[in-house]
Amino acid sequence: MGQLTYFLAIGLGIGAVYALAALGIVTLYTGSGLANFAQGDLLVLAGLVAVTVAGAGYGWFLGLLAGLLATAVAGLVLGLLFVRPMRDRRLDVDVVVIGTLGVAITLTQLSGVWFGRQPQRLSSPLAGVSIPVGDLRVPAHYLLLVVVAVLVFLALRWFGRRTDVGLQLRAVAGGIQAARDAGVRVGRMLVIAWVITGVVGGIAGVLVASVVPLAPESGLPLGVNGFAAAIIGGLASPGGAVVGGLVVGLSESLAGGYLNDAVRQSIAPLVLLIVLVVRPGGLLGRTATARVA
Amino acid sequence: MRCPTHVLRLASIAALGLALAACSTGTGSTGAETSSSSSAASSASSSGDAAPTGAAGEPIVIGIELPLSGASAAPAEQMRKGFELTAAEINDAGGVDGRPIELDIQDDAGDPTTGVALVDRFVQDGAVAIAGTYNSPVVLAQSEVIGTAEIPVLAFAISSQITRQQNPWVFQTGPTDQGQIAGIIERFKAEGLTKPALLTDTSAFGSTAKPVLEQALNDAGLAPVLSDTFAVDAADLSAALLKAKDSGADSVLAWTVGQPYATLALGAQQVGLGLPIIGTASAVDPAVARLAGDAADELYFQDAIDRSKPQVQELSERWAAEFDGGQVPSDALSAHDILTVITESLAESGPDRAALRDAMEIFSSDEMLSGRIGSSWTYSADNHVGLGGGNLVWKKYENGAVVTVDGQ
Structure with missing residues (x-):
């Protein structure tokens, strides 16, 4: 029983990592209709900036602020870069999506130049604090990850439903021409969506850096797991991102604990495949059906 | 908000993205030239004009092949610095027979296909030898084309499968994995440890070593009570360590490269493992202490470097002085040894590939940086492994720092 509780706790913590990565992806998707393949690299950028600032003696909190600032600026630059083809011609969405892949590769290389290729970990504000589970110990930072993932979800949900900007972002994601006809300033909204994505990625990156040693190449696996979590939960649902992340994290932890690591590594794509077949819109996404004659 | 077909299309794009990213790592790296990116490199390339005793004339090109991107990028970067520092030192001292050496540093990204293509590139660029190749699967894939091109290769890769291929053009720094395993078995017996749990990573490095380790441990009467695998990029490895703890093992033998040892050490702390973790030589990676801190204190490994050597x-x-302080990494010292073997052999043979191969085959020195005091690198027609097993130094982490154990 103690071990089961331990694996569940570890799974929730790891799941929160995926959930945070997924929330950034879902944020941009619900705000612009874009899939961002550079999200994992934005996480890495924030994490490495925070490690650098904290390592220079400025402490964890300033590291967090610096990480957020870096990814917010990166989001702003990317928004300005991609806003024109998005604003002017709706058909260029797929081109922009592929463009984010180029951004991911570029960020990986730049991070290598700026921060070196050594994996780096950020000392957690809860370093050394652990929660006893029988004779096992769960690092308290895992609990922090879960709490922050839920808080970020609640903040995004409130922003999307209760603020004017949030509603306009959802209108843009629903259709650029329709949003424009309704008086929404599409270009501005697209840039705002990118900046929010950057900030969410920044929060995620700084917190994840205390669990996962980050190197420039870490962006790809983080992004892929984030996409898996987002698609499992429902690509247009922030709540789905959290649920998807936790499902993947728990599945991995239990598979690794009770089966073996080969199964653990296969579990995310397996769950993804099952969800795509059984519920294509994701666990919390809308499912549209059509009868094929 | 979106129809399912769009979700599926995005999933397809994700798969395409992954494929493109993988391709970009391989092809992009082929052209990645890095030999002029540090001050040491600048010194190497300009030493002919700058130093009165410096080398002059047409440079002798040596191909340096490293996984400068990908999972092994961090230690490979240390080796790159080591190569550049050594090249600058050799050129400042007059080069090889008065000719400067020039490093053609290329990134193979740990990819065998890229590695095979790089052999052709080095040959076309006029390199007299290829040095440094880090990943065993890359060397194994290159073996045929190396033999066809007849270019000597001194690889850092440790797989004994390379040794068994008996390619006359391929040399290894050593010790091979079997050499390291022999030292580990010796230590198990000396410490009275009889029930190891074996954990190997799922990379090519760990996968190729797993059957070799199992066979060697069985042959020594130390059959593993658990043999499990783990991913090098896993955020948490405590589940595997919990299995080891529950298996009744009296030690953990973990076979991976670099920073995963930090993740293992942190996982061991979480589950209260209380057993020694025996690692490969790459556990000396500075990232381990930085990432794991005091949690690394139960981690033991054999290091090629005896830091008491003058x-x-x-x-x-x-x-x-060159890199703003800090301890020189073991990988950089190995790079120094590799270039020393090649340049000293070049001094005997001249810049001819076949003659160089013959000279390397009779190279012997007890002045190398790697190995215990008194150990020697000796190649012969029957032995293309420079440093044999048993010449390494046992070390462990103590309060986050590497210390030598057993008074070695």
């Missing part, structure tokens, strides 16, 4: 201390000072 020549190691001398290079450490030069490294500190």
